Amino acid sequence: MDIRLTPEQEAFRDGLRIWLSSNLEQDWDGDRYRGPTDDVENFALQHAWERKLHEGGYGGLHWPTAYGGRGLGIVEYFVLMEELGRVAAPEGINSIGRELVGPIILDAGTEAQKRRFIPRIISADDIWCQGFSEPNSGSDLASVQTFASRTDDGWVINGQKVWTSYAQFSNWCILLCRTDRTVPKHKGMTLFLVPTAQDGLEIRSLRQITGRREFNELFLTEMRIPDSLRLGPVNEGWQVANRVLAFERGTTRLYRQARFAHELRGLARLVLSGAGNKRADKALLFGRLSARLGILRQHNLRIVSRIAAGEAIGPEASLQKLNWSILHQDIMADAGELLGDAFLEHPAAERFRETYLQARAETIYAGTSEIQRSIIADRVLKLPRARKEGV
Amino acid sequence: MDIRLTPEQEAFRDGLRIWLSSNLEQDWDGDRYRGPTDDVENFALQHAWERKLHEGGYGGLHWPTAYGGRGLGIVEYFVLMEELGRVAAPEGINSIGRELVGPIILDAGTEAQKRRFIPRIISADDIWCQGFSEPNSGSDLASVQTFASRTDDGWVINGQKVWTSYAQFSNWCILLCRTDRTVPKHKGMTLFLVPTAQDGLEIRSLRQITGRREFNELFLTEMRIPDSLRLGPVNEGWQVANRVLAFERGTTRLYRQARFAHELRGLARLVLSGAGNKRADKALLFGRLSARLGILRQHNLRIVSRIAAGEAIGPEASLQKLNWSILHQDIMADAGELLGDAFLEHPAAERFRETYLQARAETIYAGTSEIQRSIIADRVLKLPRARKEGV
Amino acid sequence: MPLEFFRTADDRLLFDAVSNAFSADRQECEPDAPDAESRAAMTIGRQGLIQPVNMPGRSAEGVSLIEASAIVEAAGMSQVPFALSESLVLVSALTAAGTVVGDGLLNGDEKVGVAPFSHVNSEVDWVLHPGAIDANACNGQFKEGAAGQKVEVDLDLRPLLWVLMAADILGSAQAMFDKSLGFMGERHQFGQPLSSYQALRHRAADDWVLLEDMRAAIDYAAVLFDSAAEPGEILQAARIAKATASHAGPVVAENAIQHHGAVGFTWEFGLHFGLKRIKSLSLRQGTASDHYRLIGEQYLADIAKTFVNSGA
């Protein structure tokens, strides 16, 4: 085992640190890391940051140079994620493009699709959203009902999607549709790439318990698209998406660990400044949280080094999804214990109040904790079931 | 609401306290409350104590005077249980007789059975054990295979039982047997009262992880008993047993709460004597455990006052089983945290080391915690199931 | 009177009547609307002094703490948008102090707040400062007019405040729990209702146990208060109620959101009103751990006393 970076990787990290210190706003700090509460202002800030990153040469870091990427490895990508998280840089608005659509197109797209879409994801010229969930699917993603019928020159799509983050700011959407109702449900779905400004697509935003409007509903009514916007083979959308989703669970948002560490440091500073609950067992709570954050990073290290060694990441990624989402909720619970009344009233605790609410969603989206445990029981532990069960 | 005892009940309690102070051995203390580790010595001590209690007039407290009981109410019984627990009096060896067999006979026995067995349970002349579980039943009690066939003058029984506590010291056993294999499994069982010193019954003791031998296996081979030892109607053994088991979960061993409180006081004394782990957050751990013990007592108060008011105790008793068994394990876990090395080495911590092991069984026997949660989900919350599930 | 540690038919009648009043009220106002405050204050402002049932000289308008906690639990259940616990305690304090202000409050002419509940205090005429949480001091409560008047009161308000805050948490958590049970029965995933999945069934069972634990702790502290038990005993029981509710309330509330999936995360579905109410009540006036520590300090002090005695 060895966890040291190569001299080249260290040089990359040092350059990045210098770039960040001169490109993040001078007074940028953790308490603004979620961006302005006004959704439009927030979009502008997030998008501007993504463009800046691209201009700095940090877009498409581990994607092929043929499509505008930098052609570097997963370790450099991990370094980038850690450094961005460490300073709580804006998350950007196009994570679906960078972390889901890009990888799927690179994996299953046509050469034309790669040349058309990948460079514009890297440059943040296109913003993508994801139309997978439906009102009656939820955890059971394979039960989608939105239907795409073949026409002479393409497809006509009818249905409804929900929980589509940032759809109102996106110009493209990746859509999972049923294309065959006569086969078992995992075998009759197809992926499409759909422009959002188009007849037959209506977007309605939903307010979340944080007060922000990130979620949207999509209503698709006789929406027509050409066959060139189909992604991957007909009826293999589930397999194509899942191949990448498994990878995604392991590698997307590697910056989370570093961002949580940034949050915990902010919490510690607030407590050390005297705002805290005098009776709290600070040493125990910070010790436990920082230890768990350390382990979270070590799991990231393991995943990254296994990918670097050419190994596949499978259901082990469920471990990391479980761990980070529960740890984040626990950090926010302990923030209440550590701050007491100040959690509710202190101006500098605003970020923790919002994150407390936001974190409720994290054990639900991208596969609930219950789904992750079932994946582990099925695929890692291979525990026999008596009969077919969904979860 | 009112939780004060009547003047009569207070007088009963005061008399009991005086009796206990002069009848428990002078140097009796909590660290000997489990009795000698030698099983035979322990039996002698426990049995002697039960006889003494009877001689003091505290046997069959809330049982009818017609069968040798004192004819008092559930509140006096509760007071007795609390006072016994408060001084960590020996538990006795015949709890199956007092808490299971007695109530079932009183509920479903013939007049002759009542006259024959109840007085001898009260006087501790008979010691009872319970043959319900089998190697392949466990939580699924209704799946018993031990079979009782009709003969001209009675029954002949073949099969195997397990986890039969104190069978080696008992002279009687209550046995649940299948008597009809052609009906649904809950409807073909019958209860029998069986003398243990009898041809066709072999008892083999099992050692537990505490080192004690309380469990036994029973091997039944062509064992013959007369029909007069059948308890309740043929094929209704499950219903008869369950009616009492529900009650039992709520009211047996009401002394547990008081006994756990005694244990916690012993732990506190050991910690205050300087044996403890200097870094432990004593206030938090003792505060949390004592608060939970308080709530455990309040649930007991509720159950007792509802019975006193003539109400039935149903699945709510599962709450109490869950609570006490988990709390007891948590007390022992915190004992480790509070004592550190001393938990492993201090002579006065011997009782906690043994109880730590013993408490592992408590979330398993008398219905596992999983079974209790399922009972609550089914019968209290009435959560719909998709289809028949066992648990 | 026999041992009777459960809610009687009369108790349930009161609870239902208050619940109905609150939910009728709720239909006319948005949960966060400030207009609702005075309405809610009217509903409960008339209750007057909370005092032991069998205390000599108990006022006719008085309510027992059992009754008051049923009222507050119902308010939590209906998400009455008002700091009801504090208001009831304040009315008690002022009535006990016998000032004219007491009447003004009872009539609804004057508004009151409790420090540090800043959201209530913005437009009030009187502010109540409960004493700091302290294991040893049982006095330390005083009230103070916004204009600077100050009258000492002779009633330890902390047990009242803690028990009622716990009751508010219980009612709010019960409502969220009930909603999640309903949702689990209706919502299907993988062809089955959510309620058929054992992991969710068992978690719901555990949450129900937590709700019953809160209820037992609240009722016990209230009945001790109502029977004019020894003050130290009442205080310890009230701390157990507040600690238990501060611990268990957020667990039940957060699980209720989890069991709703993404739907529970939408503003429109409204679960966040209950979550914020519970979280706020659980952190104010001492967190769960704060109270557990105070309980433990008292517990160990009591043991140490017997220890010294037995050693002597």
Place this chain on the structure above:
Amino acid sequence: MPLEFFRTADDRLLFDAVSNAFSADRQECEPDAPDAESRAAMTIGRQGLIQPVNMPGRSAEGVSLIEASAIVEAAGMSQVPFALSESLVLVSALTAAGTVVGDGLLNGDEKVGVAPFSHVNSEVDWVLHPGAIDANACNGQFKEGAAGQKVEVDLDLRPLLWVLMAADILGSAQAMFDKSLGFMGERHQFGQPLSSYQALRHRAADDWVLLEDMRAAIDYAAVLFDSAAEPGEILQAARIAKATASHAGPVVAENAIQHHGAVGFTWEFGLHFGLKRIKSLSLRQGTASDHYRLIGEQYLADIAKTFVNSGA
């Protein structure tokens, strides 16, 4: 050399070889039999000094901490009835001190113990006293002959001891977990295997996560040690390994017993050997909370430093 934070084929080879040796050994002796001690000591006594892999002057007999922890994990898994962690650390200490005793130990001629492991110390020739757990002092280790000789050593033994104790807990817990998985697949209740019940499936998944957390923490501390990282960083990582194992080990072990039902409670089935081993290791040399607090004190001290700096 690329980033490589996982066990390589070589690591697994070592682990398997040691496991096989231990389980062959185990078949011949009862878990609690004292005879087994010397046998086990022979098996591992030859390993010699644990020291950073790329330290100048590394001895040929030396093993890395990654290797040593794999050996100890395998010992835990096979329930080798010997305080292996302490023995390995002792051998390291003595070898580092360069005494003749070192050779005696390496040859198996002399027996050693580590305070406060009294069950090992009864018939030993040498006793090692690891320094008291202390956030600030990194020295304070010394060894001492039973006859009173005393030699200072220059190696902070705490990281070694904590990481190896954590590895022993991990191996023991993994063995109990594996047994419970097997049992759950075979044992039927209500007509289905236990493994088909979601509540048990999910608890098993959580336990697996705990095992992987331990593994990650142990490997990380070991690889830091082996790369001769900054001593403070190594110490903090070793504390995380010990804290994590002391917390998670008993949880996994106790769940394994629960999942066996009454069978797991019998002496003959043998789960208690693992349970006691884990419980004992988890309480010795600092409980989980002790180590978490020390980690937190260090964490807060580090933050306070940057705080002052940024304020200046």
